[in-house]
Amino acid sequence: MENVRPILLTLLVLAVAGASLPAAAAGDAERGAVLATTCMGCHGIPGYRNAYPSYRVPKLAGQHADYLAIGLNGYKNAGRAHETMQAQAVDLSAQDIQDVATYFASSGELAAGTPQSGERVARGKEKAAVCTACHGANGVSTMPTWPTLAGQHEDYLRQALTQYQLGERTDPVMAGQVNDLSEADIADLAAYFAAQPGLVSID
Numbered sequence: 001m002e003n004v005r006p007i008l009l010t011l012l013v014l015a016v017a018g019a020s021l022p023a024a025a026a027g028d029a030e031r032g033a034v035l036a037t038t039c040m041g042c043h044g045i046p047g048y049r050n051a052y053p054s055y056r057v058p059k060l061a062g063q064h065a066d067y068l069a070i071g072l073n074g075y076k077n078a079g080r081a082h083e084t085m086q087a088q089a090v091d092l093s094a095q096d097i098q099d100v101a102t103y104f105a106s107s108g109e110l111a112a113g114t115p116q117s118g119e120r121v122a123r124g125k126e127k128a129a130v131c132t133a134c135h136g137a138n139g140v141s142t143m144p145t146w147p148t149l150a151g152q153h154e155d156y157l158r159q160a161l162t163q164y165q166l167g168e169r170t171d172p173v174m175a176g177q178v179n180d181l182s183e184a185d186i187a188d189l190a191a192y193f194a195a196q197p198g199l200v201s202i203d
């Protein structure tokens with residue numbers, strides 16, 4: 001019990017310091033890098049695929065730390081239904097989550113460049129007008145709790161949108177966004193966001 005007081009004091013100091021700092025500063029990236037060793041077998045191999053259903057594991061480098069932490073807590077609390085990731089997240093403490101999220105967020109710069117073109121990308125761009133209010137112009141979100149979609153793997157984006165539709169992934173905000181999307185809409189939107197310069201693979 002005697003340790004409780006200093007810990008509470010430290011948390012208070014961190015909370016006060018955190019209020020004036022960007023969220024990414026909340027974790028320890030060096031400690032996060034050590035914790036991330038176990039993640040690299042999937043997230044550190046560009047294009048590595050989930051076995052079934054088959055889609056590429058999401059890119060994490062350059063993603064917002066706050067959003068990555070929300071994602072990890074989702075697996076930990078079963079708000080996200082992916083068994084492998086649930087197993088990865090269940091033993092992570094709140095501090096571990098903060099540190100590993102900070103590490104991945106800082107492990108790559110968002111790519112610059114010109115978007116790829118194509119018919120589906122053009123159709124997706126039109127349909128994405130409602131999404132960019134939150135996910136940012138061209139899919140680079142300016143809110144730390146909302147994911148950047150630009151440059152994310154196309155098949156992962158399709159998978160995520162389908163999961164929201166099926167209720168396998170629960171989020172009150174996104175649940176309201178996906179109701180009216182057809183399969184073709186999902187394909188076009190995923191093609192558009194994947195084609196924007198943004199998230200990068202760690203290698």
Ligand code: HEC
Binds near residue numbers: 068
């Ligand atoms: C065996 C492969 C594997 C390992 C190991 C693994 N992941 Fe994942 N990760 C995945 C897959 C597959 C997904 C997508 C799951 C889904 O569809 O919800 C994912 C999703 C995520 C997401 C959500 C990203 C987003 O855009 O929403 C985060 C964050 C994440 N992983 C972090 C980690 C961390 C941190 C570790 C190490 C502690 C780790 N992962 C280890 C396969 C793995």
Ligand code: HEC
Binds near residue numbers: 157
């Ligand atoms: C009102 C704000 C808002 C709007 C509008 C919105 N989103 Fe989202 N989106 C979010 C939030 C918040 C999350 C994170 C939810 C979570 O934790 O699962 C998210 C998550 C996602 C993800 C999962 C990303 C990942 O890395 O796993 C995809 C894909 C996505 N949104 C696509 C879209 C598309 C396509 C549209 C337009 C049809 C859209 N969103 C409209 C707020 C929004």
